[in-house]
Amino acid sequence: MVESNMNNNRRTFVAAIVAVAAGALATLTPLAVGVATFLSPLFRKHKNHHVRVALLSQVPDDGLPRYFPVLTDREDAWNRTPQQRVGAVYLVRSAGEAQPIAFTAKCPHAGCFIGTTSGADQFKCPCHTSTFRLDGSRVRGDEEVSPRDMDRLPLELRKINGENGLSVTEVWVEYIDFQTGHKQAIRTA
Amino acid sequence: MSRPIQTLVDWLDDRTGMRKLTRQALDERVPGGARWRYVWGSTLVVAFVTQAVTGLFLWMAYSPSTQTAWESVTYIQHEMTGGWLLRGIHHYMAHVMVLLLGLHLLQVVVDGAYRAPRELNFVLGLVLMLLVLGLALTGYLLPWDQKGYWATKVSTELASQTPVIGSALKSLAVGGTEYGHHTLTRFFAFHAGLLPTLLVLVLVLHVALFRRHGLHARDPNRAPDASFWPDQLLKDSVAALGVLTVVLTLTIYYGGAELSAPADPANPYAAARPETYFLFLFQFLKWFPGEAEVWGAIVIPSIVLAVLFLMPWIARSRGGHVKNVILLFCLIGGAAALTAQAIRDDYLASWTERTDANAEQFDASATFLAAKHQAQLEAERILELARAPEKIPPTGALTLMHEDPYLQGPKLFAQHCASCHNYVDPQHPDSQLSHLVNEKPTAPNLFGIGSRQWISGLLDPKKITSPHYFGYEGSPFVGDAENTEMVDFIQESLGEDIPEPQRKEIRAAFQKIAAALSAEAKLPLQDEIDRRDQETIAEGRALIEGDLADVLESGSSCTDCHSFGEMQDIGSPVLDGYMSRAWLIDFIRNPADERFYGEINDRMPAFAPHANARLNQLDEKSLGLIVDWLRGDWHRAGARR
Structure with a gap:
């Protein structure tokens, strides 16, 4: 039992x-x-594009910011579209400088599109009103909502030769997506 | 009830027990009688059902991909019968639902309806609130317009700041590293699949627990008890109708839900704001400088939520309930104040003057308002293109935008031309393109180039020396400069010493020349008058080719200097095809070409002189867009593209 x-x-x-x-x-x-x-x-890596954004002759050394769209082949899941606008950069060349500085237009605070107007002496983010000088530094330093200065992109000048011994200089940048909200510029993985 | 129906109902009741179920559902006792303050929960259920029904029908016409989302929503909004109303109800009900959630929560807490044994139901209610907010957040992106795109970009960036898991969270939400098809498919699956399913499950539990514990009467002795059916249900139904009336009023007042231009990652949208119900969070973030952002975006909202969830247990302590009520009022009041502040900050410039004290805020507001206005114009324009007989190409509406001279021309002009040239209508200087106005131009005003009016100004002794033509700063064509032949020729031809009858004749000749020269441009807007004035144009051509010499005392004519018609190999700029599309494109390619200014060109860069496109400043497409825009050659409503 x-x-x-x-x-x-x-x-x-x-x-x-x-x-x-x-x-x-x-x-x-x-x-x-x-x-x-x-x-x-999670298993996909972010690809940074090396992009030709302008000719050096388009960025005179007057210290003023110039806006250039970033055009590159864009992959979106099942589509690959050549020469799409994937973002934008500002190029600023100070007097006497051979090389401009490249800033990404993405705000380090929350990722909005930083703006500027022609002849303006500042960059301004339209969302939470972070303000940056033309060298990318924050106007009010740590008081500013943006945790860091505007992100600079690695820039390279490339000379290419054309017909009749002509040579022009191209401005190439590595278009990096940075994480927002940190004091340091950390690349998006 | 007639006999056959009675028999059918009896049969159904026998198989299902439906009479008992219906009685159980409707016979809920309402202690102290039916009251208006109990309606909020029911209105929320009705709001959810409205969202489910309208959402289902939207789903039938919506297609989530970057090339079809905006396009299908536009189609719903503008082509489908009642589509604007359907979308409007869904959109504004979402707003009203968030408001109703606040009221329901407030009523439950104030009445102490979260106390034992109803703690768990309060927790379920908060879960429902989070699910509704999740639905609101995910729904905002689905039209894939500028507004939703940029707002969602911000919200996912903020999510990425969550400690430890932030980065993964963003990747999973976005469906990769960049915003695209999978962002839409994921957000849509959450919005129409996962979240509503969870909501229904939790709602069933919420209502079941509500029935288990009965209605929490604030004052049970106030009046005799009533029954849910029909006493409370009457109030609930009237309230639901009231809610719908509000939603319909909003929909009709605003002409349906807004749809801005299609999302464009490279097109700055300076008016990026979340929907009204999340504005308080947006405004809250302005209080947290630097790395403290994570406190405003994640930590504090999480703590507040945790406190909300603990409220039933906090209420057990001495004075706990009062503290809860005060806290909730503070939270809702705070959110309302932040929302009001956000709106005030954004619209400040529309009702105040700029002063030294408010300069910074005023400028930020002015930027916001200008961007909003610009976005509205872009949205109207893209709609005009999308509704042309050719419709939207399979590559999506962005293609239409990127290939439209009307939209792209001003942007390219601002980037490449505006640092020297002005672009303003001298007759109506307050144009919408005020950002293209150059106060100190160093080159001619290009507004209306090639038109009769523009050429008439060029042939006018006063206007030709104005900054709109050759009188700009440092001009090589006026005063003591080297190349004043053209200005001298015009001024001498119509000099003050010439008797009036003769001046009249010369003016008439110049008018004919203007008509003939302008006809060379083949401007689409002048097509009709060019065809009408064939005779005048023929006379004008003869005048240019030499007949003008018979009219002028100096015996000169245009072809003394310029090549035109039968008079070739004389000089430049060549007037054949003057300001036509091909002429202008070649001119911008290389103004120093011998067909144009040759060595006289002292300032204008050659934008595309090389066969190898990589050596050029401007690509072919941009060049065409600038020229088409300058010539007013773009699609207009009612015409084929």
Whole structure:
């Protein structure tokens, strides 16, 4: 009798375990597969583009900011579209400088598009009103909502030769997406 | 009830027990009688049902991808019968729903309805609130317009600042590292699938627990008990109708929900703001400088939420309930004040004057208002293009935007031309393109170039020396400069010493020349008058080719200096095809070409002189867009593109 009860209990226990396990496996497997697909962006790396944004002759050394859209081949899931505008940079060349400074237009605070007007002496973010000088530094320093100065992009001048011995200088930048909200400029992974 | 129906109902009741279910559902006791203060929960259910119904029908016409989202929403809004109303109800009900949530929460806390045994139901209510806010957040992006795009960009950037998991959170929300198709598919799946499903599940639990514990009467002895059906339901239904009236009024007043221009990652949108119900969070962030941002964006909102969830247990302590009520009033009051402040900051410039004291705020507001206005114009324009007989190309509405001279011309002009040239209508200087006005131009005003009016000004002895033509700063064509032949010729031709009858004749000749020269431009806007004035144009051509010499005392004519028609190889700028599309494109390519100014060109850069495009400042497409815009050659409503 006792043995039979024990057998029954054991059977019930095993049945319960198997029922839960089988049920869980049956329902959770599709969920796990779905979640795995959902997580796929985590396994993708961000690609930074090296982009020709202007000719050096378009950036006179007058210290004024000039706006250039960033055009590059854009991959969006199943599409690849050549020469799409993926963002914008400001180039500023101070008097006597051979090389301009390149700023990304993305605000280090919350990622809005920093603006400037022709002849203006400041950059201004239209969202939370962060203000930057033309060298990218924050006007009110640490009082400003932006945690750091405007992000500079690595810039390279490339000479190319054309017909009749002509040579022009191109301005190339590495268009990096930086994380917002940190004191340091950290690249988006 | 007739017998067959009675039999059917009996049969159904036998199989389902529906009579008992219906009775259970409707016979809820309302202690102290039906009251208006109990309606908020029901109105929220009705609001949710409205969202589910309108959402389902929107879903039937919506297509989530970067090339179809804005396009399908535009189609719903402007082409489908009642589409604007459907979208409007969905949009404004979302606003009203957030407001109703606030009222429901307030009523529950003030009445102490969260106390034992209803703690868990209060927690479920807060979960429902978060789900509704999640729906609001995800829905905002779906039209893929500038407004939703930039606001969502900010919200996902803020999410990325969550400690430890922030970066992953953003990647998962965005569906990759850049905003695109998968951002839309994910947001849509959350908005129309996951969140509503969770909401329904939690709502069922919420209502079940509500029925289990019964209605929490604030004052049960106030009046005799009533029954939910029909006493309270009457009030609930009237309130629901009131809510719908508000939503319909808003929809009709604003002409439906707003839809700004299609999202463009490279097109700055200086009026990026979240929807009204999240404005307080937006404004709150302005209080947190530097790295403290994470406190404003994540930490403090999380703490506030945690406190809300703990309210039923806080209420157990001495004075806890009063503290909860005060805290909630402070929170809702604070959110309302922040919202009002955000709106005031943005619209300040529309009702005050700029002073030294408010200069910074005023300028920020003016920038916001200008950007909003500009975005509105862009939205109207893109709609005009989208509704042309050719419709939107498969590559999406952004293609239309990027290839439209009307939209791109001013931007390219500002970037490449405005530092020297002015662009302003001398007759109506307060144009919408005031940002293209150059107060100190060093080159001619290009407004209306090639038109009869513009050429008539060039042939006018006074106007030709104005800054709009050759009288700009440092001009090589006036005063003591080297190349004053043209200005001298015009001024001498109509000199003051010439008798009036003769002046009249010369003026008439100049008018004909203007008509002939302008006809060379083949401006689309002049097409009709050019065809009408064939005779005048022929006379004008003859005058240019030499007949003018018979009219002028000096015996000179245009072709003494310029090549034109039968008079070739004389000089430049060549007047054949003057200001036509091809002429202007070649001119901008290289103004120093011998067909144009040759060595006289002292300032204008050659924008695209090389066969190798990489050596040029301007690409072919931009060049065409600038020229088309300057010539007024863009699609107009009612015409084919």
